[in-house]
Amino acid sequence: ILEKWELPLPEVMVEMIDYPAQFSLQLDQNIFPVQPKGDDPTVPHANIHSCIASRGACTPFVSNTPGLSTHTPALKAPLDEDGYVKFDTTVRLTEEQYTIIAHVRFYVPNEIPTLPLVKYDIAIGLSRTVQPQASLCDAGSVYNQTTAACDLCPAGTAQVKSACVPCSAGFYGPFTGLATCLPCSKGYTNESGMVECEACPLNTQRTPGTPGVSKMECECSITFFNKHGRGEPCEPCPAGAMCEGGDLSPYPLPGFWGDKECATDPECPNRDMFFDCNPPGFCLGGPDFACAEGHTGRKCATAEEGYLLCCGGAVLGGVWAARGADQHPGDPGGGGGVDGINTVAAGDYDALDIALLYVQITGMVSSYGMKWHKNVDYVNTVLSIANFDVDFVAPMCLGAWTPVHGFYTQLILPFIFSLAQLLVILFKQSSSLIGFGTTRKSLRELVNDASSTVMHHGLSFSIIVYHTLCLKCFQVFRCNDYPDGKSYMVFAPEVECWDATHKGMLAVASIYIPTVILGVPVFMFWVVHRAMKTDTLHTADVMERYSFFFSRYDTEYKWWEVMIMFRRLCIALVSIIIDTSMLQGAITIIVLMGLLTAHTSTRPFVSEKIDNLEIFTLCGSIFYALAGMLFYPSITAAAQGRICVGDNTPSACDGEVALKRIIGVILLVWFGGTLLLAFLVAGQRIDQIQ
Secondary structure (H helix, E strand, O other), rough: OEEEEOOOOOEEOOOOEEEEEEEEEOOOOOEEEOOOOOOOOOHHHHEEEEEEHHOOOOOOOOOOEEOOOEEEEEEEEEOEEEEOOEEEEEEEOOOEEEEEEEEEEEEEEEOOOOOOOEEEEEEEEEEEEEEEEEOOOOOOEEEEEOOOOEEEEEOEEEOEEEEEEEEOOOOOOOOOOOOOOOEOOOEEEOOOOOOOOOOOOOEEEEOOOOOOOOOOHHOOOEEEOOOOOOOOEEEOOOOOEEEEOEEEEEEEEEOOOOHHHHHHHOOOOOOOOOOEOOOHHEEEEEEOOEEEEEEEEEHHHHEEOEEEEEEOOOHHHHHHHHOOOOOOOOOOOEOHHHHHHHHHHOOHHHHHHHHHHHHHHHHHHHHOOOOOHHHHHHHHHHHHOOOOHHHHHHHHOOOOOHHHHHHHHHHHHHHHHHHHHHHHHHHHHHHHHOOOOOOOOOOOOOOHOOOOOHHHHHHHHHHHHHHHHHHHHOOOOOOEEEOOOOOOOOOOOEOOOOOOOHHHHHHHHHHHHHHHOHHHHHHHHHHHHHHOOOOOOOHHHHHHHHHHHHHOOOOOHHHHHHHHHHHHHHHHHHHHHHHHHHHHHHHHHHHHHHHHHHHHOOOOOOOOOEEEEEEEEHHHHHHHHHHHHHHHHOHHHHOOOOOOOOOOOOOHHHHHHHHHHHHHHHHHHHHHHHHHHHHHHHHHHHHHHO
């Protein structure tokens, strides 16, 4: 038996390189009559075993075991007629010291024919030390056996011993020739072999300390919030909310309201909805979604148990009871307040009537939800009283009083007032019939007096509260979608839209708008036009009933009171139709500028002083709206992005607060000066009339 290396492995070997090897077997078949076993050729098995030298002996009977012995694929071939066979194979090894044997197996007949064939395992050996490729190539490259040169590891991989291994998740290989993959400092890699890190979704950043293997490690940046779940783009912070980033939910800023249960529920689809509170002081906001003391419900517009909504806010029932002892809570100016204002509007106090109009228009502007400086807060409260909105005082401070009650009460108020005047006339006539009066009138005179009085006072009162009637009627058509998926009325947040209550209000408003809101000014215009056409404008009957709304105007502008009502209607529509405070202010200025232009081009009043006073009050309302727009955003560059509403503010707001304080003082001076001028003009008019 002769086995030998025809092509032995080289003395110097490098890891992970294929080396050819060749070994052969020569037999004297007279001595060893080789016989195939089964269907196999005469040499059914031949391969090379590479055993780690430190593990001990290397024999043909050591199995292919990692860390112990590595086998090349088994070969088989027949002996030629001379008893010769040769085998070719390749050997690839890792860095180590090896004992390597070439193993050949064959079978010969047993001397005892009945016994199995005799198996021969033949092996020859040698020792080799396999060196690392690093000894051949620089870091970041591996040896190429084909070209006998070192190749740089491609991008997305790095050298690990003698191979270029793909970068694992969390790492990347941006260029060739890397000895080590780079970790993702931002973003992530969720697959091996990536040449760049995936960016975190829009408006997110990776959480510090995470391995960077998934987009689920990305959280919202500050001023953004997670609406669609972890690993998805974050949305910009909603208007009226604060977003602290991460997985935290947005919460309302002071002056805004949000649904806390929905805002903290990732499954709630509308949790990014926040609403202006009007007045802003009702809503404290913050992570607790807090309302001011005594307030609760949507937009903090409902009084908590034990509190009452009075004069634009919530007060303890006991506190208001103490205040109510001296003054009826349903009458902001005392028992005869409304009647007194009505007398002014219906009499010869034209200047005071203009002042009332100025206060009402300015009052509607003050309700736009601007970020007014505290200098004018009390003025805005006074202006709200002049709107004659029953919701402001919640009559009798009833705990169960709601905006729905206010809606119906406000709409029937002109009819109640007219009925009261009719009862006064009937009472006087009854007194005269039983002897308490000196003048008795016929039934015809009584009916005429009653109709004139009702028409006179009813129309004059409707003019006074006209803008509030407009607000009440048009408000019922406005609904807001809330985070809970339902729609609620804007001015009555506790009433769900299109339920029975809302439908009833819609029906009433749909009748009231054409008959009163539009019907009153159309009727007034028709009265003047018909009287002028028939030359009956100055007859006793017309003068007694209607002179209060046309006598102060020049002949060609006797209908101008309709224009005054149109002014109230326009500002009321701006308040209802437009949601954004800044846009409300801008449109109001445009409307008032148009009305100012119309007035200056016509000068419709008989009195020159009243004309000038009207111009002065229109300018005042324009200035008030402009000032409100200045209060709403940041005026100074240093305070951009901040809400500067008081004195306890960051240093960037110091100049802002000072400037707003100055504007507030100017507003107060203008407002007070306008009213003073109105009283002076009214005094002079009274002297002239007397």
